[in-house]
Amino acid sequence: MAMPPALRKLALTAHIASSVGWLGSVAAFLVLAVAGLTSQDAQRVRGAYLAMELTGWYVIVPLALASLLTGLVQSLGTPWGLLRHYWVLAKLVLTVVATFLLLLHMQVVDHVAGAAARANLSGGDLSHMRSPLVFDAAAAVAVLLTTTALSVYKPRGLTRHGWRVRNEGRTDRAGGATGSMAVPPARA
Template sequence: MRVMPPAVRKAALVIHIISSVGWLGAIAGFLTLAVAGLTAGDPQLARAMYLGMNMIGWMIIFPLSLASLVTGIVQALGTVWGLFRHYWVLIKLVITALATLLLLVHLQPVTAMADMALSTDLGPLDMNAMRVQLVFDAAAAMLALLVTTVLSVYKPRGLTRHGQRLSNKQHTLPRSSKSAST
């Protein structure tokens, strides 16, 4: 495994943190708009909320989710943590990848809602099930991103089977091989 030089590692970490925190913040804004759209009694206000959600989703949230996923993979591959070595890294990868895929699925009804808001006045009870679903989906995304944040900070112990094999292999290498591989 090749470890990135410290300057590159730190730059990649900064980009990863910025994209991940930005993604979390954008989801918080999206959730706020979803709640406002659900509770809006004024059709013009509802229209503005759903148009804003569509723009934030495609122009901010989706690019940040991709940036977070890619920079997370770069961080894992270029550091001692590895991509499949520790459970917490693997769980973060799975959550981030699933969240990004689900985001693509979730953005379809957001776009449909924005198109509907443009073509008709939305009354307080129109499309209520979809409005509730948008709030629920945004809250679930917030929870998933908070879990990845907690995992990043606490880094729970535990090696995967792959990580255990690598660890055992490193411990059984002759002393001269260990120093040559670092």
């Protein structure tokens, strides 16, 4: 089902805004994680982990869910489809996995922030949990940059479903005659 142009642009704007917001907030989270791990100032460490918890639950998680939802709406309402092109499918898989891992990751953030709220963390306190926060945030930035690149470059390649839809479109035209299929628009 194709969306009218005005609705498609609104959905695209919402998807871009939530996706870019997700990437930016994860980058800020990464800075806080590095500051929390490397700073010698107990108050800065405490503040970093408390800010990470707030940023995670009230900015990153909502933006991740909004990006997933608006991406689904965008793919289902445009000629790109959800399962027709490998790049859309790859973005979907990366976004679903990243969102799932984010929700798991927030449990660790809650634990470290809780410890920071109760007492000042020293350099060695919870280091087995604090170091992965930096790695996980850096990996999330890399994944989100990958999904962004997929959106910009849109590598060619149809899935089996995409080929089936394309071939059905060719045979449905002009009483079964084979013709050229319109290429999806340059922007999704």
